Amino acid sequence: MHSFRFTAEPLPAEAEAAREAVRAFLAAELAAGGFVPHRTTWTTFDPDFSRRAGAAGFVGLTVPTEYGGHGRSGLVRYVVTEEMLAAGAPCGAHWIADRQSGPQILRHGTEAAKRAILPRICAGDCSFGIGMSEPGSGSDLAAVRTRAVRDGDGWVINGSKIWTTNAHRVDYLLALVRTGDPGPDRHGGLTQFIVDLAAPGVTVRPILDLSGHHEFNEVFFSDYRVSDAMMVGAEGAGWGLVTEELAFERSGPDRFLSDYRLLVETIDRIGPEPDRFQAAETGRLVAQLAALMGMSGSVARLLDRGIVPGVEAALVKDVGTGFEREVPEVARRLVPVEPSLNAQGEPYREALAHTTLRAPSFTLRGGTREVLRGVIARGLGLR
Ligand SMILES: Cc1cc2nc3c(=O)[nH]c(=O)nc-3n(C[C@H](O)[C@H](O)[C@H](O)COP(=O)(O)OP(=O)(O)OC[C@H]3O[C@@H](n4cnc5c(N)ncnc54)[C@H](O)[C@@H]3O)c2cc1C
Known part of the structure; x- marks a missing residue:
């Protein structure tokens, strides 16, 4: 029987330094009105924001410099991704290209495709589906x-x-x-x-x-x-390639931070004196989030070593999207407000309504939970 290859290691100093740099970029963007924090960060399509993120060096981080990238590690990219999502930055225009299509072209594309497309992806100026x-x-x-x-x-x-x-x-x-x-x-x-x-x-x-x-x-x-x-x-060779691509698609923090802002807003709404139930439930979610961050960072480490961690990526997505689906359910139990798509002046009710409607798709996009569990079982030699 095989086993998972997750490790618990602290992030390297270069990744923490990148966290400071991306936080400074995002703070300057917010101050200049470059974006307003979005609930649906990685699906909100804003080509101008993507170009600015590219110009600031936050797209194509793992692509070698000869193709317009920055030659950084997957862990640096992991940290940048985490911060972009936590800030609610509108990353949709560069997301797929940066997460999976670019890395796929880099590893398997022709030289002509690499030269024509990768520099544009790294500039935040080329989008993929x-x-x-x-x-x-x-x-x-x-x-x-x-x-x-x-x-x-x-x-x-x-x-x-x-x-x-x-x-x-x-x-x-x-x-x-x-x-x-x-x-x-x-x-x-x-x-x-x-x-x-x-x-x-x-x-x-x-x-x-x-x-x-x-x-x-x-x-x-x-x-x-x-x-x-x-x-x-x-x-x-497409089947093998698509399996590799899915490891990039399934393992990142976008698989558990889709409704991070709702979690933060719920905790803010509860305030500094939660009752026992509110404290236990939000504590449980935050602990789960910390574990998911460790698992996802660990997959980034495996990708850096040239390993294709299909099984670990499937586990991150299965557990991560289960978490994402639970956040609006828990929020509704903890904060007694009615969700509404048109609650003018009450953004929390709108956030709750939007997230409740979108949550079912979290466990479908990128492969359903049943399918992921099949991948995990096969990878562990259980079927
Ligand atoms: C928001 C969103 C965005 C998407 N974006 C894209 C995109 O950009 N590009 C793209 O190519 N696709 C995209 N998809 C499609 C997504 O990948 C598919 O919806 C998903 O793979 C499931 O396929 P299906 O919808 O055909 O459902 P089906 O495959 O018909 O599955 C129906 C149900 O049967 C279950 N099931 C199926 N097979 C098994 C099995 N072997 N064992 C146990 N249970 C099983 C499934 O888990 C599911 O519950 C997107 C989906 C969503 C929701």
């Missing part, structure tokens, strides 16, 4: 049917993707498509391509979420042409 899910292919990702067919010196793609966050406003999609037969384990014949969403042959259609917001989309490919230079990894 995730092109994995399709109708009939969510948890069962191997069932992807969108197909790329070889055509001269490139490929022609036909098919569709669904639930594609921000496809209506990002530059590129990193799409998983079928290029060959699935083989006996169904993991063969899949390849990743960088798709330019402004090019002919791509149509994006909105899907509104429960609260009426437009974040997701359907994306349709109709004879979309893509060159070999935009293929990521080898033909047919």
Whole structure:
């Protein structure tokens, strides 16, 4: 039986120094009115903020300097991410590119793609979406049917993707498509391509979420042409690549800090003299948060060592998103107010309503809890 590879080590001095630097940047931004703290920090799309964060050196931290990055460790990036989320900074325009698409292109992209795209990502000036899910292919990702067919010196793609966050406003999609037969384990014949969403042959259609917001989309490919230079990894190697990408997607503090500001506002609202129940419940949540921070930082350490910690990342996401879902439930038990989407002048009631409506999606996006537990069980040799 295998075991988890979490370690309990203090953060290195360079990471704590980065914390001071990013806090200073965020304080200056707030003072200058650069942003107002958002409840939905990493999904709030603000290209100007992303460009300023890029110019200040807080995007593409782990990308080598020759590709426009900063050559820092994953732990430095971890700390910067934690601070951005805690401050409610609107990071949506650079989030996916910085978290997973950029690192994926760095490790597996062609030299042409690295030179063309990575410097723009690091400048906070290039956004990505995730092109994995399709109708009939969510948890069962191997069932992807969108197909790329070889055509001269490139490929022609036909098919569709669904639930594609921000496809209506990002530059590129990193799409998983079928290029060959699935083989006996169904993991063969899949390849990743960088798709330019402004090019002919791509149509994006909105899907509104429960609260009426437009974040997701359907994306349709109709004879979309893509060159070999935009293929990521080898033909047919897509399953292994997507597994690596998910380790980046699932392990960060965005998987437990989605409603951090609601937690802080709830504690503020309770005030300095909580009753026994309020003290016990908020204490329990804060203790859980501290454990999650340690686990997530530990995954960043493994990534720095070149290990692909798929099982540990799945555990962080499972426990982390369970935590995120619990925060609004506990808040409603501790603070006797009615949530409302239109409680003018009462931001706490609005925060509670928004978070309550969004919370169910926390455990779906990036892989459901049931699927993650399957990954964990397999990784531990239990099934
Ligand atoms: C807010 C949000 C943003 C998203 N953004 C993106 C995006 O940008 N790009 C993208 O590609 N996708 C995105 N998704 C899609 C997301 O990855 C899928 O919704 C998710 O993987 C589940 O797939 P599904 O919706 O098809 O559900 P299904 O796979 O149909 O699952 C339905 C239910 O069955 C359970 N189930 C399925 N298989 C098993 C099994 N083997 N064992 C036990 N239980 C099982 C699931 O846990 C779930 O409860 C997003 C989703 C959300 C909610």
